Amino acid sequence: xxxxxKYYYDIMSQPSRALLIFLNVAKIPYENCPVxxxxxxQFDDEYKxxxxxxxxxxxxxxxxxxxxxxxxxxxxxxxxxxxxxWYPKDSxxxxxxxxxxxxxxxxTRLACARYFQAIWLKPKMGQTVSENEVNESKFxxxxxxxxxxxxWLQDGNKFITGNEITVADLLAACExxxxxxxxxxxxxxxxxxxxYLETVRAETNPFYDEAHKLIYKLTPKSKL
Amino acid sequence: xxxxxKYYYDIMSQPSRALLIFLNVAKIPYENCPVxxxxxxQFDDEYKxxxxxxxxxxxxxxxxxxxxxxxxxxxxxxxxxxxxxWYPKDSxxxxxxxxxxxxxxxxTRLACARYFQAIWLKPKMGQTVSENEVNESKFxxxxxxxxxxxxWLQDGNKFITGNEITVADLLAACExxxxxxxxxxxxxxxxxxxxYLETVRAETNPFYDEAHKLIYKLTPKSKL
Numbered sequence: 001x002x003x004x005x006k007y008y009y010d011i012m013s014q015p016s017r018a019l020l021i022f023l024n025v026a027k028i029p030y031e032n033c034p035v036x037x038x039x040x041x042q043f044d045d046e047y048k049x050x051x052x053x054x055x056x057x058x059x060x061x062x063x064x065x066x067x068x069x070x071x072x073x074x075x076x077x078x079x080x081x082x083x084x085x086w087y088p089k090d091s092x093x094x095x096x097x098x099x100x101x102x103x104x105x106x107x108t109r110l111a112c113a114r115y116f117q118a119i120w121l122k123p124k125m126g127q128t129v130s131e132n133e134v135n136e137s138k139f140x141x142x143x144x145x146x147x148x149x150x151x152w153l154q155d156g157n158k159f160i161t162g163n164e165i166t167v168a169d170l171l172a173a174c175e176x177x178x179x180x181x182x183x184x185x186x187x188x189x190x191x192x193x194x195x196y197l198e199t200v201r202a203e204t205n206p207f208y209d210e211a212h213k214l215i216y217k218l219t220p221k222s223k224l
Numbered sequence: 225x226x227x228x229x230k231y232y233y234d235i236m237s238q239p240s241r242a243l244l245i246f247l248n249v250a251k252i253p254y255e256n257c258p259v260x261x262x263x264x265x266q267f268d269d270e271y272k273x274x275x276x277x278x279x280x281x282x283x284x285x286x287x288x289x290x291x292x293x294x295x296x297x298x299x300x301x302x303x304x305x306x307x308x309x310w311y312p313k314d315s316x317x318x319x320x321x322x323x324x325x326x327x328x329x330x331x332t333r334l335a336c337a338r339y340f341q342a343i344w345l346k347p348k349m350g351q352t353v354s355e356n357e358v359n360e361s362k363f364x365x366x367x368x369x370x371x372x373x374x375x376w377l378q379d380g381n382k383f384i385t386g387n388e389i390t391v392a393d394l395l396a397a398c399e400x401x402x403x404x405x406x407x408x409x410x411x412x413x414x415x416x417x418x419x420y421l422e423t424v425r426a427e428t429n430p431f432y433d434e435a436h437k438l439i440y441k442l443t444p445k446s447k448l
Contacts, residue, residue, distance in 0.1 A: 052375050053327070064316055071322035078315045091302045092288055098295035103277070105329030151276055 005030040009057040010037045015069035016057040017211040018170040024207040085164035096161040100168040111144040119182040153192040173200040180219040229254040233281040234261045239293035240281040241435040242394040248431040297391045309388035320385040324392040335368040343406040377416040397424040404443040
């Protein structure tokens, strides 16, 4: 029987890893469809017909195509039988998960991705990065990581919205993990964040480590 | 009887206007709580206790505090009796609305807001804006507006996800309207966008025009 869910992703994409961990933890059967960003496969015509925005991740469920990781999470929660804690039905708890999911776009997501691109990806691709870009991206990321430590984790809960893991935690952790590749230690001076990342990892292993295999490999040894 | 929903907003904030139009169109009773960004009221301690991120919009529903416009839209759809078309229950149609709601953060939202800030807001506040910042913000916004015209509006539907208006349309239209203040005409060379904005406006008036009163006033006459 052909699997009805096709998952298109690259493990160097943070939201791709978050969804990959989720599919495995939640035991959702899927067809593995890697898209190698390093080879520019997202720009191929074939992939353009799958995701008109030429980005990862995306899914095809039966014939239904969907991009945007947060939209995909919500869709999967409706289409499959998934433990409620991942995206709680309780209106107020769900609203708090939503609050993080929306907040993260121009905060954790944009800030960590920009720093990663300025320090690691662009130089790797032979692009020149100005001192100004490096400094600005670091300043912005540290500001956001401090908000994460001091606001989102201030209540002493195990996870962002309480003591049960949600999809918000997967997106947050995968975003922050990626910055390690640059040699930056996001946990230094942020004890709540350190404990938090360890908790998300423990809760979702072995899938968390599997998804982060390449990230760990690329991280300078002193920072592991 | 005290109204149970308090709405904190500023009409110069694009997502604030989108929610304001929605509250009025959907006839949700609310207590009007303007927060004057031009006076820095979002930084007052009193407001910080209402929204820990010190931004607008946000709500207090009974004692429940919530920020992030998209999370607020979803919460209101659960808590009030609202016509289904605004955020359809059908899983696939909802997924398409979600896809735009998530896509817009670092596209329509960020691009239009940045251009508005570079061309209008920062100079107004006495800040120097480099030629590079002006050019980059314009390039990015035009790239996004072209995606909006050529991808989101390509199917010939009246609205982003079909022929019925959704919350995605409110957020999109309010974001694009704001750029008019800079003297930029987003509709020039984008006929689908022009027709689209007219349709969203007609569908939500008189509330659309009421919410955009200040935007229209600040827009150079030749661009109206």
